[in-house]
Amino acid sequence: MSVVLRILLAMGMACGLCVPIGSAVASDAKHLNIVFVSPGKTGEVYWDMVAQTMQAAGRKLDAKVEVLTSERNYRTMQELGLGVVARADKPDFLILSNEESAAVPILEAAEAAGIKTLLLSNSLIGEDAKRLGPPRRVLKNWLGDITTDLTTAGARMANALIGAARNEKWQSPDGKIHLLAIGGDEITPASIARNAGLQLAIAAAPDVVLDRMLFANWTQSEAEQVAANYLGWAQRKGIRPAGIWAGNDPMALGALKAVAAAGIGPGEDIQVVGLNWSEDALREIKAGRLLLTDGGHFLLGGWSIVLLRDFADGCDFAATSSHVEVKTSAITRDNLTSVAALIATRAFDRIDFAQFRAKAGRCGQYDFSVEALISSLSPPGSAGE
C-alpha cells in the first residue's frame, strides 16, 4: 500500500463520515464497500484519474472505494483480485478491468464467492465472451460492464481533422486530403475501437486518403519516430500531409514534435488530434498546436460508482442494458477552460455525482455528457460541496 493510497483512504473515510448529513442519498441507503483492482501503474494518468473519480464519487454516494494497483503486472492484478475474493470480510462490489483478459479468473472466483462484479473499460472478448456469454447468465454475479464508446471518439477525431483540412484547403496535388493515423496497437479492444472509428470516418469521406495507419505502442517517442518517417515519405511522394490522427495524447505530442522537426507549423499547416484529455494535450490545445483531445473516459470510475449506487438502491442499470457505454467528448479551444482546471487540479470533488443518478423509473438511463459534467461542477475552491 502506497502512502498516497493510504492518504486517499483516510480522506475517503473522513468524507464518508460527513456524507449522511444533507445527502441526496436515501436515508435507507446502505453504505457500500467497493474494491477496484486497477491494472495500471501508480502515476499512470488515466488509471490514477479513474481511481480518483471513483473515490470522489464514493464520497458523494456513501461508498467506500478501495483501490488496489497492479502496477501493470497482470499476475499481480490476479493475485490482488483473488486476494480480495478470498477475504473474510468480502466487499459488496469488485470493479475489474479485463485488460489482456487477465480479469477472467478473478471474475470466476468472485462468482463463486458471491461477490458482485463490474467490468470497467475493458469487457470480456473473444473466447471468454463466447464461453461466459452476456452478464448475469453464466456468471450471475457479473453485473455488467461500463465502457467508453471509443469508436465514436475515433470517428469524431478524424472528422475534426477532415473538417479543418477542408476549411483550410489542405488538399495534396492529387486533390485529396492526406492523413496519417498513429494507433497504439492492433490488438486491444480500446485501440481497435478507436481505430475502427477512424476508418469509418475516412470511409465516409471520399476526398480523404489515409496514407498510413501506423502503430507506436502508445508512446510518444515511437510516435515521433514514425511520424517523422511518414512526413519524410510524404515529402518524397509529393504529398501534402493535412492531419495526424493519434490514438492517445502522448502519441499526438510525439507527432507534434516530429511535425515541428520537419519544419511544419502544427495548427497552421497541419492539424493533430489526440485522445485522453491529458494535461499536456490541453496545454498544446491552449497553445493552438493541437486541434483537440477527445476523452473524458477516466470519468468511468465515477460513473461506475453511480451505477453501483443505483444498483444497490434497487435501480438496476440492466433495465436498460447490462452494457453501459459512455460517450467521450472532445476538448477543443472552445470548451477548454471549464474542463482544464478540473483536470489540472484533479479536483473531482467538484463534480456532483449524485446529480448523475438515474431518475426513478428510468433505471439505466444516464447523461454522462461533457455538458452535463460542466453543469454539475461546483466552482473551483469549494471542493467537497
Next chain:
Amino acid sequence: MMLDADGMNDPTKPPPSRSVVRAMIWATVPVLLLVQLLASAGVEVSSFWSQIRQLDARIARVAESRAGLIAEPLWKMRYDQVTGVLNEIMHDETIAAAAVYDDTGVVIARVVARPAVQALAEVSRPINYSNGNMAVQAGRIVIAYSYASLYMGAGGRLGLLLVVGLLGTLATVIAMRISANIFIGKPLAAMMSAIQRSKQDGRAYPADVKSSNELGQLAIAFNAMQHTTSGALDRLGHMASHDPLTGLPNRRTLSERLVALSRDAGSPDALIAFCFIDLDDFKGINDTFGHDAGDKFLVQISERLRGTVEAEDWVARLGGDEFVVIRPEVSNEAVARAFAQQLLAAISDTIMLHDKQVVPRASIGLAVRRAGDPELSHLPALADIALYHAKSKAPGTVAVLDEELQRDYRRRRDLELAIPTGFSEGQFEVWYQSQVDLVTQDVIGLEALIRWRHPEHGVIGPGEFLPLVERSGNNARLTRYVLTDACRALQRLAAAGMPQIRIAINLPPSELADHSLAAELRETCKRYAVAPSLLELEITEGSLINNIASASDTLRRLRRLGATIALDDFGTGYSSLAHLRRFPLDKVKIDKAFIREIPESAEDKAIVGVIASLAGTLGLTLVAEGIERVEQAQAMREMGVRLGQGFLYHKPQPLDAVLRGLAEAGGNGDRLLTDSPSIAPEFAA
C-alpha cells in the same frame, strides 16, 4: 643377311614390342586424360552452375522471406525494425550488402558487410504489404551477394579433380605398360627372338608363348608357319644347291665346296684332285634316243660316279653332260691321274638304252692343287683347260693340267681376245699356194690360205686360230675378207697377163649354211670385175654332214654362178663315196697324209689309186696335196692324178711373191719342168 640381323639387334633401336606398347599408351593415354579432364571439368562446371543457380535461388528466397518480414515494419515506417531484420541476413557470408527501398525509391535501410567483393550478383524483390483491407507494394529489397566462395570451392575441386585425374592416368599408364608388356610385349618379343634365331641359321625355332589369348593363338600359328617355312626353305635350299635329275650337288655349291676344302684341309700342302668330266657326244645320245633316255643316261653316269668314289670324295653335276669329282687328298699327281682313269673306266661300262648297248665315253680334265693354294677357287677353270685339251686332242682320255697346257690356254685366250684387233688392224693376211698341172708343170690355180701376222706371236697358221675365229663368231667376216682379197688377186693376175689362173677359197662349215653367200660372192666378183668362174670353193666333208640340205643348196647356187666346188682333205674324215656322188662337186683334194708316204707306202699308193680311179669314173678332177718330192709328183702322175700342190712347187706366200715367181717362171722357161718327171701320156689325155 648379316646386315639385316645387325640392324635388328641394334641396341639403340627400341625393340618392336616396346614401341607397340608405347604407341598404345600414346594413342590411349592422352585421349583418356582428355576425356577424364573434360568429363570431370564438365561435371564440375555443371555442379558449379547448379550451385550458382542454387545460390541465386537461395538468395532470392532470402530476399522474399525478408521482404515478407520487412513488409509490415516498412509499411508501418518502423525503419529501425527494418534495419534490424535486414541486419539478420548479414550472417549469410555470401551476402555482401542489402538494402531496402520504400515505394519512393529511397533507401530506408542499408547494410554492407563486405564493401569490395568481386563477382557480385544482385537480387531484387518487391516488398508487398497486405492486410485485410489492402495490398500494396511498400518497397523493394535488394541483396547483393558474391559468388566468390563458389568460385573458390569450384577452383579447389577442379584442382583436386585434376590431381585425381592425373593420378588415375598415371595409374592407367603403369597398368597398361605392365599388362601390355605381359600380354603383348612378351609374346611379341618371344616371336621376334624366334624369328631372329631362325634368320641366323635358317632353322625353325618356335616362339615360347604360353598364353591362350589371341597372341597365344598367333604364336601357335607362327610356330606352325615357322615349321612350314623351315621345311620349304630346306627344300628350296636343297633344290638351289642340287641337281634335280641326279640329286647331285650343282654348280652353285661348287664354290662353297672349294672354300670348305681349303678350310677343312689337314694341311695347306695336302693335294686336292679336281676332275672335270665331260661326256663325249652326249648330244648324239639325246638325238638318237630322245631326252628321256638322255636323262636316264645321265642318272646312270651319276650313280656310277657315286659308286666309284670314296666317302670323302665329292661328286657334282655342273649341268648338261659336265660332272665334277673332287678327291680332297691325294698323295701325288700320279695317284690323282689313276683316280681319274678309274672314273673313266667306271663311266665306260656299257649302258642299255632302248635295248641298245651304248658305250659311254668321257674326257677328263684333271687339275691337282695344294689346299693352301690361294688360287684354289680357280680349280674348275684350270681343270677345264685340261679338259679342253683332252677333248680337242684326245677325246676319251684324261688330260692333266701342266704348265704347257696352261701356256696353250693362255695363248689361246690371248689370241681369241685379239681377233677384233686383228681385223681392225689388218693383221690377217691372205697367202697363196699354187696348184700345178702335174703334167705340164703349169700353174693353173692358187689356193688362198689365211695367215695371222700377230704383233707378238708372229705369223700364226690357220690351224691354231681358225677354231678361235669360229668360236668368236667371226667366220663370215673372215670368209668375206679372204674372198675380197682373192678377187683383188684375180685382178692383179689378169693384169699380169695370167687371166687363166683361178683361186680357191676355203669355206668353213658354217658358211655353207648361209644362203646369202652365193649372192655376196656374185656382188664381190662384180665389184672387182672378176668372173665367178675363176673362183673355186673348198669344203670339207664335215660341213656337208651337219647340214646336208642347205649345204647342197648353197653349192648349187655357187656352181650356177660358175664357181667350182672342191672337196678338201678327202680321205681323212668320212671319205664317203656317196658324198662324192650326191653333192655337185668338181674336184677332190687328196689329203696330204696319203701323199706323205708315197711312193714308199704301198697301202697309200693303193688308196690314192682307188680314189683316182673312182674320181676318174665320176668325172672329178683330183688334186694331190702336200707334194714335197719329185718322186711323189711322179707317182701321182702315174696314178692319173692331174693336179698337185705342195712345197715341191711353191710354199704359201704373199701374193707379191707369188706374182714374182710366176713372172720369173714365164721368163726363164720350164724350171719346174726340168725338175719334174715326164707326164704320163695317158693321164694327160
